[in-house]
Structures are given as C-alpha cells and as structure tokens.
C-alpha cells in the first residue's frame with residue numbers, strides 16, 4: 001500500500017500513483033478495493049479507483065467473516081447492458097442536492113457518446129450546472145454541441161422560468177387572474193367559483209412545485225418528436241433534487257385528473273348550449289383555452305408514460321455515503337417503486353479510498369462512510385439495487401477529459 005499523488009490533471013504534466021488493494025471477505029462475498037496506478041497527461045487519463053466483488057456461496061455463519069468494507073450486491077454498473085441496442089433509451093439521474101447528479105449525468109453522456117451513441121444530455125434542474133460541469137457555455141434553452149467526445153453529444157438546459165411562462169400564458173390573458181380568465185375562455189366563467197374543490201385556481205395561479213420539472217421534461221419530449229432530434233439514441237437527464245422529483249411523479253396524475261374534470265364539464269356545457277348557439281349563429285371557431293389545456297394534458301400523460309416505460313427508461317439514484325443521504329435515497333427509491341418507475345442502479349459517490357496515510361480525519365470519515373454502506377446493504381429499498389461505488393477524486397471534475405475519466409471509473 002502507498003499513497004496516490006494526483007488524479008485528474010488539467011495540464012500536460014504526467015503523474016503516476018502507486019497501488020493499494022484490500023481484500024475483504026464476508027459471509028458471501030470477497031471484495032477487492034483499491035487505487036490502481038495511473039499515468040496521465042492532458043489528453044489521456046487511465047485507471048483510478050476500482051472495486052470488485054466476487055460472489056461466493058458460503059454459509060452465513062462462516063467463521064472467516066470480517067466486517068465488510070464494501071460488499072455491493074454488484075460492483076459494476078452493467079454498462080454493457082446500458083449501451084447495447086440502438087433503440088432510444090432515457091436515463092434519469094436524481095438524488096439529494098449536491099451529491100454529484102450533474103457530474104454523474106455528464107460523465108454518462110460522455111461515455112455513451114464515446115461508445116458510439118449520438119447523445120443528448122438535458123438539465124431540468126432549475127439551478128443548472130451542466131455548463132460548469134462541461135466547462136462550456138450550454139445555456140440558452142437550445143441544443144448546444146459539446147466539444148470533445150467521439151460521437152455527437154449535445155446539451156440542453158431547459159429554462160424552467162420560460163416553461164412556466166408558457167404555462168401561464170395558457171391560463172392568463174392581459175394580466176388577468178389565471179383561473180377566471182381560463183374559465184371565461186372556456187365559456188365557464190359563471191361556474192368558476194363553484195369549482196373550488198378542483199383546486200384549479202391554486203394549480204394555475206400558483207403552479208405547484210414539480211410543475212417546472214414536468215413542463216421541462218414534457219418540452220424535451222416535444223422536442224424529441226421533431227426530425228432534428230431523431231438522431232439521438234441516448235438521452236440523459238440531470239434532474240432536480242429529490243423533493244422536486246417526488247412531486248413531479250404525482251403531478252401528471254394530478255394534472256390529468258384536474259384538467260380532465262374541467263374538460264368534461266366544459267364538454268357537457270358545450271353540448272347543452274350548442275343548440276341555443278346554433279339558433280343564434282354564435283358557433284365558436286377560435287382555438288380556446290381548453291384546446292391548449294388538452295395539449296398540456298397530453299404532454300403530461302407522455303411524461304408519465306416515459307417515467308413508467310421499463311423498456312426505454314431507467315431512473316438512477318445518486319447518493320453519498322452519509323446516513324442522511326442514504327435515508328433520503330431510500331425514501332426516493334420507495335416512491336419510485338410505488339409509482340412503478342424503473343430503478344435498478346444506485347451510485348454511491350465520493351467514497352474515500354482506503355487511506356494509506358495516518359490522516360485521522362480521513363480515517364474517521366471513511367469509517368463513517370463504511371457505516372453508511374452497511375446501512376445501504378441492510379436497507380430493504382436499496383439493498384436490491386446494483387450498487388456502483390464512485391471514488392472521491394482529489395480535484396474538481398470539470399471538462400470533457402475529466403468527465404471521461406470519471407465515466408470510465410463509474411460506468412463499467
């Protein structure tokens with residue numbers, strides 16, 4: 001065992017590090033963890049932190065049992081499966097704020113592009129950090145080519161403010177009050193007050209949390225239906241932190257039900273009054289608010305379908321090895337499962353390597369992290385997921401070479 005001297009270089013310095021390996025054995029697995037030596041220069045990076053576990057069918061009461069350092073149910077991501085096939089696949093990466101969602105999403109996108117997939121990486125997080133992660137300006141709400149990967153990689157930062165404005169323009173005219181205008185536009189003005197129980201006023205005037213995200217995703221779906229976007233075979237979403245995701249999951253159903261009720265009501269009133277209108281020659285021809293609402297509802301239904309499609313979509317949970325982050329991930333996993341959203345993989349990011357130095361702080365921190373890994377292994381929600389361990393590297397992960405480096409460690 002010895003020390004590691006550097007990780008991701010940004011200059012042409014060549015650096016190397018030495019090798020450390022720990023072998024742990026518990027009731028049914030052997031785990032090897034270590035930092036392999038690597039040499040690097042500005043254009044290429046190789047090796048890094050590895051972990052590998054080999055399953056053994058040992059009896060549970062084996063006397064050789066040692067406290068596990070990290071015994072994931074599977075230590076590799078199964079990237080072969082993720083990359084295989086040319087049909088379009090969507091990967092949504094989500095988790096608690098600051099755990100590394102953007103870094104993992106960007107590194108996955110780079111890996112897909114370098115593996116031959118024209119790839120689109122989309123940020124639906126209101127606090128975008130794709131531009132920072134790629135060290136390129138990707139703002140503007142349009143497709144922007146990312147320079148560096150072998151195959152086309154484009155990024156899209158959806159502006160939630162704009163998406164919300166669009167939504168508001170459906171419901172508000174001339175600065176009026178949303179629900180009143182909307183109902184007037186639908187010929188339901190006099191009923192507006194009696195529809196309080198539908199909570200539509202609240203919904204349209206103060207959009208619920210999660211709506212931004214739903215609109216952003218529906219916008220991407222809308223984009224993807226156009227010719228320009230046909231080429232993409234992998235779409236990676238860098239999503240907003242957990243809270244938004246959870247609210248987003250229930251939102252399409254809520255909108256669908258509310259808008260559905262309103263549209264049904266309108267239909268009833270329209271048919272009751274159409275006879276009178278035709279007598280007086282006042283048949284409506286303009287595209288009214290209900291058409292726009294209907295389109296919004298269709299888009300929400302598509303968001304819901306996308307989230308539930310096991311063949312094309314997967315939600316990957318990112319966490320860090322702390323008790324708080326693990327608890328939140330467990331709740332997220334439970335909610336995703338309850339909503340039938342496919343989830344198979346869990347990334348535990350920012351793991352400290354086994355320390356070779358006598359840094360007390362590092363040793364304590366790593367002990368804490370190992371405790372969190374133990375909790376994951378005993379967690380009914382998380383233990384069944386494929387656990388991918390990603391090391392904490394000693395410099396900030398920024399730019400395509402650094403993302404490639406991270407991606408080659410995480411996505412194997």
Ligand SMILES: Nc1ncnc2c1ncn2[C@@H]1O[C@H](COP(=O)(O)OP(=O)(O)OP(=O)(O)O)[C@@H](O)[C@H]1O
Pocket residue numbers: 096097098099100101102103104125127129241349350351390391392393394395396397398
């Ligand atoms: N494995 C890692 N090793 C070292 N630094 C990392 C690692 N993963 C992420 N980071 C750093 O941690 C910070 C937060 O990462 P990132 O922006 O990817 O998180 P996030 O979950 O997307 O955050 P937010 O919730 O704010 O969008 C960044 O500075 C990133 O470079």
